Amino acid sequence: MPDQDHLFDLRAADAASLLARETPSETQRAHMRLCEALVFAAEEPLGEEEMAKRLPEGADVAKALAYLKAEYFGRGVNLVRVGKKWFFRTAPDLAWALQREQVEPKKLSRAAMETLAIIAYHQPATRAEIEDIRGVALSKGTMDVLLETGWVRLRGRRRAPGRPVTFGTTDKFLLHFGLEQIADLPGLDDLKAAGLFDGRLPKGFGVPQPRDDSALMDDEEPLGDEPLGEAFAPDPSEGEAEES
Structure with a gap:
C-alpha cells in the first residue's frame, strides 16, 4: 500500500x-x-x-x-x-x-519569457536578482505583463536592506504549462535531451532544482500596506537595455 x-x-x-x-x-x-x-x-x-x-x-x-x-x-x-x-x-x-479556431493571444516578449523562466527556477526572486541573472535592467512593463497574465505573484519582502519585493509563480502558471508542481520543470539533463544545449557548456554551468512553497521563506516577511517601491519603479534606461 x-x-x-x-x-x-x-x-x-x-x-x-x-x-x-x-x-x-x-x-x-x-x-x-x-x-x-x-x-x-x-x-x-x-x-x-x-x-x-x-x-x-x-x-x-x-x-x-x-x-x-x-x-x-x-x-x-x-x-x-x-x-x-x-x-x-x-x-x-x-x-x-477538440481543437477549434480561436483568436491567437499575443505572445510574450523575449524579455518577459526570460524573466518568467528566472522566476520559475529561482523563486522567490527579487527584481535585482532577476536583473543580475539576465544582465540587463528589468522594465516595469515586463513585470506588469507577467502579473496581468496571472502567472507571477508577489510573495513577500526579503529581510534585507531596502526590503525588496520577491516574486514567485502561481497555480495558473502550472495549469497553463501542464505541470502538477514546480519541481516538474525540466532539469539540465532534460534540456540537453531536447537538443537545447548542443554546444559546449561553460564550466560550472547548471540549472537549479526548481522549488516553490506557498508559505513565505525564512528570509521573507509579509507584504504590508506601504508602497511597493523599487519593485515597480520605472527604470531610467527602460526601452534601451530591455528587449521588446
Whole structure:
C-alpha cells in the first residue's frame, strides 16, 4: 500500500495499477463519490482542505483522491492535480478531436519569457536578482505583463536592506504549462535531451532544482500596506537595455 506522502504524487503508471493492487472499501467508495461530485461541481480547481470540510470527519481525502485519480486513468476525462487543487481535464491525447479556431493571444516578449523562466527556477526572486541573472535592467512593463497574465505573484519582502519585493509563480502558471508542481520543470539533463544545449557548456554551468512553497521563506516577511517601491519603479534606461 502506498504511504501517505506518495498518494498525492501518483503519476500515470502508478494510477494505472493502484486499483489493481488495492480494492477500496465501501466507506472509501463513498468518500470517492463525494470528492468526485465536489470537483465536478466546482467552478475552478478545488483545494483538498475545502473538500475535507465537506467529507465526514476523519475521512482520508488523500486516499480517496488517489483512488479516484486511478479510476479515471485512461478515460476521456482525467482527474488532475495542480499544487494542492484538483479538477477534471480532457485527456491530452484527445486534444486533436477538440481543437477549434480561436483568436491567437499575443505572445510574450523575449524579455518577459526570460524573466518568467528566472522566476520559475529561482523563486522567490527579487527584481535585482532577476536583473543580475539576465544582465540587463528589468522594465516595469515586463513585470506588469507577467502579473496581468496571472502567472507571477508577489510573495513577500526579503529581510534585507531596502526590503525588496520577491516574486514567485502561481497555480495558473502550472495549469497553463501542464505541470502538477514546480519541481516538474525540466532539469539540465532534460534540456540537453531536447537538443537545447548542443554546444559546449561553460564550466560550472547548471540549472537549479526548481522549488516553490506557498508559505513565505525564512528570509521573507509579509507584504504590508506601504508602497511597493523599487519593485515597480520605472527604470531610467527602460526601452534601451530591455528587449521588446
